[in-house]
Amino acid sequence: MKLAEPDNPVRYSWLADQGFRLSPGPYVSESYAARKLVERLPHTDALEKVTERIFHPGRVTRSWTTDPDHGVTFLSSADIFQSDLSSLAMITRKSYEENARLPLKAGWTLVTRSGMTAGRVTYARLDMEGLACSEHVLRVVPDRDKIPAGYLYTFLASALGVTMIKGTVYGTSVKHIESSHLSDLPIPRINDEIERQIDSLFQQAMTLRVQFQNGITEATQDFFESAGLPELSDLRWHDLSRDTDFSVSRVTPKTLRSLNFGPRAQRIIETLRSTPHRSLGDICQDGYLRTGARFKRVDASPANGVRLIGQRQAFWMRPEGRWINPRQAPADVMQKDETILIAAHGTLGDTEVYSRSVFVTRNWLAHAYSQDFVRMVSGDPEFPGAYLFAFFRSEAAFRLLRSMSVGGKQQEYHPSLLRELPVPECTPADRDRIAETVRQAYRWRDEADALEDKAQALLSEAIRDVNQG
Template identity: 50%
Template sequence: MKTASTENPVRLSWLREQGLRLDAAPYLSGAFAAKQLLKRLSVRKDPLSDLTAGHNGGIFNGPKFSRVYVNDPEQGVPFLGSTDMMEADLTHLPLLGHEVANKFQYLEIQPGMTLISCSGTIGRMAYVRPDMRGIWSSQHVMKVQANPARVKSGYLNTFLRSRFGVPIITSHAYGAIIQHIEPHHIADLPVPRFGEEVENRIHDLVEEAASLRAEFQSGLEEATRDLFTTARLEKLLDLRWHDQPRDVGFTQRGLTPTTLRALNYQPRARRIIDELREVDHLLLGDICKDGQLSRGVRFTRVDGAIDPQVSYQLVGQRQAFWLRPEGRWVSKGKTPRAVLAQDETILVAARGTLGENEVYGRPIFVTGAWRQKAFSEDFLRIRSGVSEVSGAYLFAFFRSEALFRIMRSLSTGGKQQDINTELCAAIPVPLLTAADRHRITETIRTAYRKRDEADVKEDQALDLLDKAVAEHTGVAPAELPTPA
């Protein structure tokens, strides 16, 4: 249950502004507190629409349209939805056919844009990096394109995603079951101007973070490509899975009590495994014998304060793939430490369905700042127990399309699938030379250091904005409205 803060209670003037509306939602969103604080600022405030430029004035989403998806990258463009835009690794986006994409050229996102989810969960945001050019977005993503002659894009993004921007944006949501906002709802949002020095510093931090995230993405892709190319398995980098004959009418001999499910013997996946067996390799079970190859621990969730001193941030399968997971905080005192993951553990989403765009079967890599997060039992945990094969090297292998297809083929269960760990232990892992393994390991580790650095820079940008607001209102930074 959300309650009003005693430091900033709902005031009679707020009720009058809302026509004496007595339901709690408008007053608990933080929008009124943010608006009142912005009114106290001693600096100029410009309407958002005066600071944007481009299609429809620079604030737009798009019409509803029929989506035609394709499998061939030459026949389509990567397509971003309101959840996809939160993801850290954009390698596996669905492809929207050129025929449809060409009708809506303005839906191609541009570096420096701020993306805002405008249908369903309102107010989630992402900053478009240089490497995201060439991606189209859905009508459920609102685009805000800064006018470079009026404002720096990084500063505008920081304000919009701040404790002041988000509550005001979300307060305009309408609808019963599915919430929406439209461009005209936020056109008058007041954006404070703190002068070139402050705004440029904030912008530079956001741009540096965007560049680091682009390098993070390219580092992951390079490591995987390096591993398969060095192992002379280049053809597994471009599987064209759906172009291969369907897995029907095949026979399988040598069955064991381990499994009788046809999916576990599908020819397309078996051909990948056979290719991996042709090169020097170790079995995953042998690599993880003194490490870990098991599901996470089950535990009772006891909610805790949003404070890393006393609580863990609990990350589930969906948000594990985001740049900055949101979510539940659970009490450290009531939660076993086994919910944490040791450094360089691979977590594979191990419960779900076989839909092409589902996360089931996809891996994440736990290192750096993410070692402080708790993870649900729905992940298969893979941790190397041999010094010759690092967790980073394993991750470069597991994030490939080839391993995604293999992991899907090891499914067990009914509607909700799970991964058969006994079959998983038999996966052959290419074993390159020590020098090759070291090079690939360092590429992955460097990429994740850049990801953590990007997070820090984005947080520094928000801190600079908070200090600027505090300085021009006389409110101490600790007394500012709680972040949304």
């Protein structure tokens, strides 16, 4: 049952807005209450007054390519939340150039506009500049002469902003938001100093997120160059000869699936074995290498529970997920520092997260993770998780993991093949340097999160002070 909030009670003016309806629905709507709370502030501007435009590019013809020399990264309405942008699909430059409204510019606020997740908010980061983005994403372009970009985003991404945006969603089975639905949203104006402070925090966070992306990319390149395998740092899988018309001898009962013997993957495995290496099973012998235990989710409040992260959400910039009671879940939902989680169930589409890896450290240790990941914990301190992650986030590792798939529609990994995966050793100095590069990248990510949280706290405090004054 929804109740009116004591600190934001239903007012006579609300009754007038609704034609003096006495049914409670409109008055306990979170969106309606949020809008009225913002409108009571001394100074607000309609969103259309502080933006250059609010738009989406319209439907486009998507011709796809796998050649980075002839393509542009394309962001779907889910990809805009991705933490790592290095493995996304590309459309051809011809498709990209046919619509001048496709490219993003850093600092724009992005709002998903269709589907069951309509109304979710993020922003175009510095490394999204010039990338193509789906028509299912609204672009809110700030007029920087009227409002700082970071302040506008921070409000629209706040609890009040998101609640108001979700209140504009219409439709039944397929939800939608149109540009015109957002144009009259009230945007509180606090004072120039606060707005500039919030924008400064936002700009610093954007810079740190670029440093994070550059850091993990640099670590992977360093890994292969140190192993003497620079050709694997920029693997173009689809440029290799396709796995057709091949034969295999000395087949054992371990596996009879042709995918597990694909020549492309086998050539990569032989390349890895040509350099000093250890098997993944050997590295994890005194650690952990298995999927999580299945369990029943028991919901809990944020104050008494932990956030449960699933396969897709684990790859987002900021975690999302339901809150569960950790005391009624297996112990392996919580992870040790520098655990690598590999998405363990899914299908073989190139844009699926199946076989992609995430690194759990620092702030993300506070979250729980579903059973749909292989938990990889090194048992050898000479091979820390940060070093291993530089390899497992690569295209080469992704393709090798895919080649170890078993199952019907939903794939998972053949446990023996997974344990046999060769991991280049490099030298101790190389391993230390690569691991530190990864750790520093994740420190930058956490700092970016903290700056965005600080901006939200500063906004909430300012609104509360103005409202009480």
